[in-house]
Amino acid sequence: MTTLRTEEMTLNMGPQHPSTHGVLRFIVRADGEVMREAIPDVGYLHRSIEKIAEKVGYHGFMPYTDRVDYVCAMFTNQGWGMASEKLGHIEVPKRGEYCRVIAAEFNRLASHLLSVGTMAMDIGAITPFTHALREREMINDLIEELCGARLTFNYMRIGGVAFDLPPGWREKALAYLDHLEPILAEYDMLISFNKIYIERLANVGIITPEEAIDYNLVGPNLRACGIKWDIRKDIPYSVYPDFEFDVPVGNGQWGKLGDSMDRYMVRIHEMVQSVKILRQALKQIPAGPVLAKVPRNFKPPAGECQVRVESARGDMGWYAVSDGTGYPWRVHVRTGSFAAMGIVQKMSRGLMIADLVTIIASLDVIAPEIDR
Amino acid sequence: MGAASAYFQNIKDAVLSIFEGMAVTGSHFMRKPYTVQYPDRTETRVQDTLPFRYRGILEVDLEICTGCLACERACPIDCIVITAEKDPKTKLMTLSQFDIDIIKCMYCGLCSEPCPTGSIHHTTEFEGADYSTESMIRRFVKDPVLAYKPSKGPETNPQILPILNRGLNYLSEYQVSGEPKPGAKVEATES
Amino acid sequence: MQQLVDRIIAGGAFGNNAPRDVIYVLFIFIFSAVVFLGVAFPFAGIVSWAERRVWARIQSRVGPNRVGPQGFVQWLADGVKNCCKEDIIPTDADAPLFKMAPYLVMLAFVVPWAVMPFSQDLILADLNVGILFFTSVTALTVVGVLMAGWASNDKWSLIGGIRSAAQIVSYEIPAGLSIFPVILITGTLSMQGIIKAQGWSPNNWFMFSNPFCFVAANILFISALAEGNRTPFDLPEAESELVAGFATEYSGMRYLFFFMAEWGNLFLIGALITTLFLGGWQFPHVSENRIVMNVLQLITFNAKVLFIVFFSMWIRATLPRVRIDQLMSLCWKYFVPISFVDMIGTAIWVAIWPYGNPVAGYILLALGVFGLVLFTRRVIYYFRESKMELYLNPTI
Numbered sequence: 030m031t032t033l034r035t036e037e038m039t040l041n042m043g044p045q046h047p048s049t050h051g052v053l054r055f056i057v058r059a060d061g062e063v064m065r066e067a068i069p070d071v072g073y074l075h076r077s078i079e080k081i082a083e084k085v086g087y088h089g090f091m092p093y094t095d096r097v098d099y100v101c102a103m104f105t106n107q108g109w110g111m112a113s114e115k116l117g118h119i120e121v122p123k124r125g126e127y128c129r130v131i132a133a134e135f136n137r138l139a140s141h142l143l144s145v146g147t148m149a150m151d152i153g154a155i156t157p158f159t160h161a162l163r164e165r166e167m168i169n170d171l172i173e174e175l176c177g178a179r180l181t182f183n184y185m186r187i188g189g190v191a192f193d194l195p196p197g198w199r200e201k202a203l204a205y206l207d208h209l210e211p212i213l214a215e216y217d218m219l220i221s222f223n224k225i226y227i228e229r230l231a232n233v234g235i236i237t238p239e240e241a242i243d244y245n246l247v248g249p250n251l252r253a254c255g256i257k258w259d260i261r262k263d264i265p266y267s268v269y270p271d272f273e274f275d276v277p278v279g280n281g282q283w284g285k286l287g288d289s290m291d292r293y294m295v296r297i298h299e300m301v302q303s304v305k306i307l308r309q310a311l312k313q314i315p316a317g318p319v320l321a322k323v324p325r326n327f328k329p330p331a332g333e334c335q336v337r338v339e340s341a342r343g344d345m346g347w348y349a350v351s352d353g354t355g356y357p358w359r360v361h362v363r364t365g366s367f368a369a370m371g372i373v374q375k376m377s378r379g380l381m382i383a384d385l386v387t388i389i390a391s392l393d394v395i396a397p398e399i400d401r
Numbered sequence: 402m403g404a405a406s407a408y409f410q411n412i413k414d415a416v417l418s419i420f421e422g423m424a425v426t427g428s429h430f431m432r433k434p435y436t437v438q439y440p441d442r443t444e445t446r447v448q449d450t451l452p453f454r455y456r457g458i459l460e461v462d463l464e465i466c467t468g469c470l471a472c473e474r475a476c477p478i479d480c481i482v483i484t485a486e487k488d489p490k491t492k493l494m495t496l497s498q499f500d501i502d503i504i505k506c507m508y509c510g511l512c513s514e515p516c517p518t519g520s521i522h523h524t525t526e527f528e529g530a531d532y533s534t535e536s537m538i539r540r541f542v543k544d545p546v547l548a549y550k551p552s553k554g555p556e557t558n559p560q561i562l563p564i565l566n567r568g569l570n571y572l573s574e575y576q577v578s579g580e581p582k583p584g585a586k587v588e589a590t591e592s
Numbered sequence: 593m594q595q596l597v598d599r600i601i602a603g604g605a606f607g608n609n610a611p612r613d614v615i616y617v618l619f620i621f622i623f624s625a626v627v628f629l630g631v632a633f634p635f636a637g638i639v640s641w642a643e644r645r646v647w648a649r650i651q652s653r654v655g656p657n658r659v660g661p662q663g664f665v666q667w668l669a670d671g672v673k674n675c676c677k678e679d680i681i682p683t684d685a686d687a688p689l690f691k692m693a694p695y696l697v698m699l700a701f702v703v704p705w706a707v708m709p710f711s712q713d714l715i716l717a718d719l720n721v722g723i724l725f726f727t728s729v730t731a732l733t734v735v736g737v738l739m740a741g742w743a744s745n746d747k748w749s750l751i752g753g754i755r756s757a758a759q760i761v762s763y764e765i766p767a768g769l770s771i772f773p774v775i776l777i778t779g780t781l782s783m784q785g786i787i788k789a790q791g792w793s794p795n796n797w798f799m800f801s802n803p804f805c806f807v808a809a810n811i812l813f814i815s816a817l818a819e820g821n822r823t824p825f826d827l828p829e830a831e832s833e834l835v836a837g838f839a840t841e842y843s844g845m846r847y848l849f850f851f852m853a854e855w856g857n858l859f860l861i862g863a864l865i866t867t868l869f870l871g872g873w874q875f876p877h878v879s880e881n882r883i884v885m886n887v888l889q890l891i892t893f894n895a896k897v898l899f900i901v902f903f904s905m906w907i908r909a910t911l912p913r914v915r916i917d918q919l920m921s922l923c924w925k926y927f928v929p930i931s932f933v934d935m936i937g938t939a940i941w942v943a944i945w946p947y948g949n950p951v952a953g954y955i956l957l958a959l960g961v962f963g964l965v966l967f968t969r970r971v972i973y974y975f976r977e978s979k980m981e982l983y984l985n986p987t988i
Binding site: 408411412419420421422423424425426427428429430431432433434435436438 | 649650651652653654907909911926967970971972973974975978980982983984988
C-alpha cells in the first residue's frame with residue numbers, strides 16, 4: 030500500500046481579477062481549499078507620483094495627489110496642503126479650515142460607503158453594493174456642486190480651498206444628511222445583521238492588538254483591534270478640536286476582537302460619527318475668506334516637514350523636503366493600505382480561499398494607494 | 402443543553418435575519434429606480450443640468466485672452482501650448498498658436514484660476530470621445546490675432562463686454578483671500 | 593401522450609396498416625421538440641432577461657430595456673453574441689471531456705422536462721416513477737460539472753468543480769428525504785398521481801397538510817437551490833473569487849450552456865415544489881369542456897412555478913454567499929437531521945390519520961397567511977422609512 034501523495038497547489042490570483050480591489054496579485058499556496066499562505070505581489074500600479082512632485086512644483090502637485098487615493102481624494106489634498114503650509118509657514122483662514130473639514134468628512138462617508146458596498150459584493154450579496162453606490166452618487170452630486178468634479182476633486186489649495194460653499198449648498202447638505210441616517214439603518218438590517226454575513230465575517234482574519242502595532246496598521250483596521258488611536262483626536266490638526274465626536278473601536282461582540290466583522294462595524298459606526306461632525310461643522314461655519322494669500326511661485330524655505338492626516342483608510346503621512354526652490358526636493362506618502370498588504374500574508378495562513386477575498390475586502394485595500 | 406439551545410438559536414437567527422433582509426429588498430420593488438437613462442431618455446440634456454463650476458472640457462474665449470501665459474505656466478501636465486510674440490514697436494501681443502490637448506488635460510482647473518479675464522474656462526461639456534488623437538488637440542487660433550488689452554476704465558466695446566462679464570463671473574467663483582480679483586473693476590454697465 | 597397518439601391512429605389519420613412503433617417514435621420526436629426546443633430553451637433565455645430586470649428593480653436601477661420592447665430581445669442578442677465567439681479550447685485541456693461537459697449539464701436540465709405535469713393531459717410522459725426519474729436525471733449535473741472542472745486544466749476550475757460536486761451530492765440527501773413525506777401520504781411516485789391527490793384550495797395542498805410537510809417543503813426548496821448552484825449556494829461559480837468557477841475556461845456557446853442550464857433549473861425547482869407541495873395544476877372544476885380546463889390548469893401551474901422562480905431571483909439578490917465548509921455543515925448538521933425528523937413525523941401522522949386531517953390544513957394555512965401578513969407589514973415599514981414615493985411601474 031503506497032502512501033498517498035499530497036502536494037500543495039500554487040494558484041495565482043492574478044492582477045486581473047474581479048474581486049481584488051484594484052490591480053493586486055496574490056500567489057496562493059493552498060492545500061485544497063485551505064490556504065497555507067497567500068503572498069501578495071504589489072507594484073502593478075506604480076506611477077512614480079512622488080517623483081512627479083519634483084517636476085511640477087507645489088501648486089501643480091495638488092491634482093496629482095488626487096490620484097494617490099482616488100476614493101478619498103480630499104484627504105490627500107488636505108495632506109499635501111498641510112505639508113506645504115507647514116513648510117511655508119502659511120496659516121489657513123478659519124472658514125477655509127471648516128470647508129476642508131466638511132469636504133473631508135463627506136469624502137470619508139463616500140469612501141466608507143464604497144468600502145462596505147464592495148465588501149458586501151465580495152461576500153456575494155449584490156444589492157447592498159448598488160444601494161451604497163446610490164448614496165455615494167448623491168454625495169458626488171453635492172461635491173460636484175461644490176468644486177466641479179466628482180472623483181478627482183483638486184478642491185484644496187495651498188493655504189485653503191479653491192471654492193467657497195455655493196449659495197444653497199448648506200441646506201442641500203443638511204437635507205442629504207437627514208436622508209442618509211435611515212438608509213444606514215436599513216443597510217444594517219439588510220446586510221450587517223444577516224446571519225450568513227455574520228457567519229462569513231466573524232472570527233475570520235483575527236488580528237491581535239500587538240500584531241496590529243507590529244505590522245503598522247492604521248485607521249479602522251487598527252481601531253477594530255481595540256486600540257483607540259485616531260489622529261483627529263490624538264494629534265489634532267485643523268479645526269477638529271472644535272467638534273464633538275466619538276472614535277468607534279472594535280469590541281469583538283460578533284466573534285473575537287479584531288476579526289473582519291469588527292473592521293466592518295467600525296466603518297459603519299464611523300459613518301455615523303462623520304454625519305455628526307458634518308452637522309456640527311455646517312452649523313458652526315464662520316464667515317470670512319477661504320484661501321490665504323500664497324504667491325504664484327511658492328518658494329518655501331529649505332527644510333523638511335511631516336504631517337499626518339486621518340484619511341478614510343487611516344493615518345496618512347506626508348513627508349516633504351524643500352530645498353528653497355519652487356520645486357520640492359522629495360515627497361513621500363505613507364498610506365494605510367501598504368501596511369495592510371503586509372499583514373495579509375500572515376493572516377492568510379490557515380484560512381480558506383473564500384476567506385482571502387473577505388480579508389482583502391475587510392482591510393479596505395485600495396491598490397493605487399499601495400504603489401503610488 | 403448549551404449546544405442544543407445554540408443549535409435552535411442559530412436556526413432562529415437565520416430565519417429572522419433572512420426575513421428582515423427579504424423585507425428590505427421587497428420594499429425596494431415599490432421605489433423608483435435611481436438611474437438616469439443617459440443620453441437619450443433624460444428630460445433635459447445632462448450637460449445643462451451640471452453646475453456652473455463643473456470642470457468639463459476646456460474652452461478659450463480668444464477675444465479676451467491677454468496673452469499673459471499664466472495658464473501655460475500653471476498647467477501641471479503641459480497640455481497648453483501658446484505662442485505669443487510681443488511686437489517691440491507697438492507693445493502689443495500677437496497670438497499665433499493656442500493649443501490645448503484634451504487627452505492630456507486632467508481637468509484640474511489650475512489653468513482657469515490665474516487667468517486675469519477668465520478667457521480660459523471649463524465648460525460643462527464632457528463628451529469628447531473621438532476616433533483619432535489628432536482631433537483631440539483643440540486649436541483655438543485660426544489666424545494670428547492680437548491679444549486683448551484690458552482697458553483702464555470700464556470696457557466699452559459691446560462685442561467684448563458680454564464675454565468679459567461671463568469670464569469674470571466664472572472667475573468670481575474662485576475665492577482669493579476675500580479680495581476682488583484684478584480686472585474685476587470692469588463691472589456690467591448699462592451701456 | 594400515448595392515449596392521444598392512440599386516438600389519432602384510431603381516428604384513421606395514418607391509414608389502416610400503419611406501423612405503430614414508427615408513428616410513436618415520430619410523435620415522440622415532434623412533442624419532444626416542441627417541449628424541449630420550444631419551451632425549455634426559450635424559457636432559459638427569457639428567465640435570464642427577467643432575472644436581470646427583477647434584480648435591477650431591487651437594486652434601484654433599471655435592467656436591460658433597450659434591445660427590443662422593454663429589453664425583451666436581450667436574451668436573443670446574448671445568445672447570438674455567444675455563438676459568434678471564438679471557440680477556445682485550452683492547449684493542455686482534455687478536449688473530448690471538455691467538449692462533452694456542457695452537453696451533460698444541458699441534458700440534466702432538458703430531460704426532466706419530459707415529466708413536467710403542465711396540466712392534466714399535457715404531460716410528455718406520465719411515468720409511474722416520475723419523481724424518481726426527475727431526481728435521478730438532475731443528478732447528472734455532478735458528472736458534467738466535475739468533467740468541466742477537471743478537463744479545463746486549470747486549478748481554479750478544478751476547485752470550482754470539486755466544490756460544486758461536493759455541494760450537489762450532499763444536498764441530494766435532504767432533497768430526497770424531503771420528498772419522502774409526500775410519497776408517504778400519496779403512496780405513488782407519479783407526478784400526476786401526486787397532484788391528483790391534492791385539491792385546488794390551499795388547505796388541501798400537501799404543504800399545509802401537516803407541520804412536518806411544511807418544514808419539508810422549505811428544506812426541499814433550499815436544497816433544490818443548492819443543487820442548482822444558486823445563491824446563497826453559488827460558491828462554485830462565485831464570481832468574485834473564482835471568476836466563473838468550473839466554467840472559467842469556457843467561452844462562447846459552451847459557456848452559455850452552463851448558464852442556460854442554471855436558469856432552466858429554476859423552472860425545474862419551481863415545478864418540483866409546485867407538484868409536490870403546492871397543488872400542481874389543480875383548479876376548481878368550473879367547466880365540462882376538457883380544453884378549457886386544460887388551459888386553466890396550465891395557467892395555474894405556470895403561475896405557481898413562475899412565482900417560485902421569482903422568489904428564487906429575489907433570494908439571490910438579497911443573500912450573501914455561504915462558504916463551502918459552512919455549506920457542508922449546514923447540510924449535514926441541520927438539513928439532514930431535520931429531514932429525518934420530517935420523514936418519521938409524517939409517517940406517524942399518516943399512521944394516525946390515513947386520510948389526512950382537514951383541521952391541520954386550516955390551522956397551517958392560517959399560520960402561513962399570518963406570516964405573510966407580518967412580512968407585508970415589515971415591507972411597508974421599510975418603504976415608509978425610506979420616505980420615497982410609491983412607484984410600481986415595472987416598465988420604466
